[in-house]
Amino acid sequence: xxxxxxxxxxxxxxxxxxxxxxxxxxxxxxxxxxxxxxxxxxxxxxxxxxxxxxxxxxxxxxxxxxxxxxxxxxxxxxxxxxxxxxxxxxxxxxxxxxxxxxxxxxxxxxxxxxxxxxxxxxxxxxxxxxxxxxxxxxxxxxxxxxxxxxxxxxxxxxxxxxxxxxxxxxxxxxxxxxxxxxxxxxxxxxxxxxxxx
Amino acid sequence: xxxxxxxxxxxxxxxxxxxxxxxxxxxxxxxxxxxxxxxxxxxxxxxxxxxxxxxxxxxxxxxxxxxxxxxxxxxxxxxxxxxxxxxxxxxxxxxxxxxxxxxxxxxxxxxxxxxxxxxxxxxxxxxxxxxxxxxxxxxxxxxxxxxxxxxxxxxxxxxxxxxxxxxxxxxxxxxxxxxxxxxxxxxxxxxxxxxxxxxxxxxxxxxxxxxxxxxxxxxxxxxxxxxxxxxxxxxxxxxx
Ligand SMILES: [Zn+2]
Numbered sequence: 001x002x003x004x005x006x007x008x009x010x011x012x013x014x015x016x017x018x019x020x021x022x023x024x025x026x027x028x029x030x031x032x033x034x035x036x037x038x039x040x041x042x043x044x045x046x047x048x049x050x051x052x053x054x055x056x057x058x059x060x061x062x063x064x065x066x067x068x069x070x071x072x073x074x075x076x077x078x079x080x081x082x083x084x085x086x087x088x089x090x091x092x093x094x095x096x097x098x099x100x101x102x103x104x105x106x107x108x109x110x111x112x113x114x115x116x117x118x119x120x121x122x123x124x125x126x127x128x129x130x131x132x133x134x135x136x137x138x139x140x141x142x143x144x145x146x147x148x149x150x151x152x153x154x155x156x157x158x159x160x161x162x163x164x165x166x167x168x169x170x171x172x173x174x175x176x177x178x179x180x181x182x183x184x185x186x187x188x189x190x191x192x193x194x195x196x197x
Numbered sequence: 198x199x200x201x202x203x204x205x206x207x208x209x210x211x212x213x214x215x216x217x218x219x220x221x222x223x224x225x226x227x228x229x230x231x232x233x234x235x236x237x238x239x240x241x242x243x244x245x246x247x248x249x250x251x252x253x254x255x256x257x258x259x260x261x262x263x264x265x266x267x268x269x270x271x272x273x274x275x276x277x278x279x280x281x282x283x284x285x286x287x288x289x290x291x292x293x294x295x296x297x298x299x300x301x302x303x304x305x306x307x308x309x310x311x312x313x314x315x316x317x318x319x320x321x322x323x324x325x326x327x328x329x330x331x332x333x334x335x336x337x338x339x340x341x342x343x344x345x346x347x348x349x350x351x352x353x354x355x356x357x358x359x360x361x362x363x364x365x366x367x368x369x370x371x372x373x374x375x376x377x378x379x380x381x382x383x384x385x386x387x388x389x390x391x392x393x394x395x396x397x398x399x400x401x402x403x404x405x406x407x408x409x410x411x412x413x414x415x416x417x418x419x420x421x422x423x424x425x426x427x428x429x430x431x432x433x434x435x436x437x
Contacts, residue, residue, distance in 0.1 A: 001372060001399050018214065018215035018216075019216060086357055110425060111211075111290050112292065112420075112421035112422035112424070112425045113209045113288065113291065113292050113295065113421065114211060115420065115421055117421065117425055117428075118425070118428060145247070145249065146250040146251060146284050147250075147284075147285075148280060149279070149281045149284055150281055150284040150285050150288070152281065153281035153282055153284070154285070154425075154432075155287070156431055157429065157432045157433045157436055157437075158432055158437040161432055161435050161436035173204065181245060181270075183246065184275075184276045185247055185249065185252070185276050188276055188278060192278075
């Protein structure tokens with residue numbers, strides 16, 4: 001058997017990135033070799049560093065290279081509101097909406113058929129946060145899939161047990177969306193959650 | 198082979214890559230099949246679908262290998278509104294089917310049983326009863342016959358006011374001196390489970406014990422969804 005060339009190995013390795021197939025991997029490899037070897041070297045060093053050092057925040061489970069992430073450390077943040085999300089990218093999305101509370105990142109959702117239970121998504125850790133005297137409200141911003149809903153429901157019972165307020169983000173028609181292209185489940189929810197104006 | 202517009206429920210799904218999903222599906226005409234849905238974020242065809250559990254879809258797929266390729270999916274019915282608490286119970290129903298039903302065994306009646314059970318569950322009927330009927334019918338449809346209406350030793354009909362001993366391997370008998378794996382059970386529970394008329398709490402509990410005893414024999418390990426529901430019920434009982 002002929003051994004793979006370095007170039008072939010590079011193309012193969014690039015495919016570990018989401019959405020990058022064989023063709024794109026080839027294009028990226030060729031581009032970097034031809035035009036930006038320095039950029040690629042910098043990337044490879046940074047990649048090693050990041051993969052070794054970035055862990056999860058001890059309090060909210062979001063990515064950070066420190067014990068606590070910058071949001072948990074920020075004194076100006078409102079610690080009386082925790083927003084529970086499924087993934088770090090959900091944190092980024094909510095940050096853009098100027099949310100001023102803090103987060104808890106589940107890094108998944110309840111999925112018994114995959115063997116993912118409450119402890120696997122950090123609910124034991126969330127339980128300790130719920131005992132915090134400063135805390136008043138928990139916002140459940142898990143995905144609107146069946147699994148996300150079930151997860152939200154499970155957490156809502158935990159929060160109620162602690163006598164705190166619990167809210168679920170509204171589900172409905174997206175802004176700038178045209179009704180005829182919205183799926184029927186979304187419309188069902190939008191009608192259910194309609195409000196008086 | 199291309200299979201066109203078959204009524205299906207998705208029993209389980211998981212991300213395969215950033216843009217693909219693997220679906221474990223219960224189809225009306227082809228039994229359990231595994232399908233891959235590719236390019237779900239880019240493909241406009243999938244825009245109006247959520248690939249949700251507990252919803253009836255018409256799915257078309259190409260089956261060449263063990264893993265079929267999904268080519269079309271559309272809602273086949275009005276959408277089922279799923280109360281979140283019931284979603285958790287649905288996990289149990291799905292896990293039971295995935296554990297007990299082999300792949301590619303067509304099973305029209307099982308599909309109908311699944312659909313019927315979901316409807317009852319989401320219309321807020323007592324799940325403690327609905328689940329027992331589901332378990333009983335599932336076992337019977339899959340050929341694990343369970344005797345409920347006759348004494349397996351004498352052949353006599355079960356009498357409501359009598360006590361029986363239900364032996365796992367054979368069924369109920371009025372001979373209470375019998376030994377072996379089994380449990381004592383009232384004739385009333387057996388008859389009510391048979392004709393689906395459970396109503397009083399003591400019979401519901403007895404039926405539950407009977408079915409979990411029988412199911413234990415066929416399930417190799419405790420179901421994860423059952424564990425999850427138990428911890429949920431425990432938390433709920435503590436909240437005010
Ligand atoms: Zn943090």
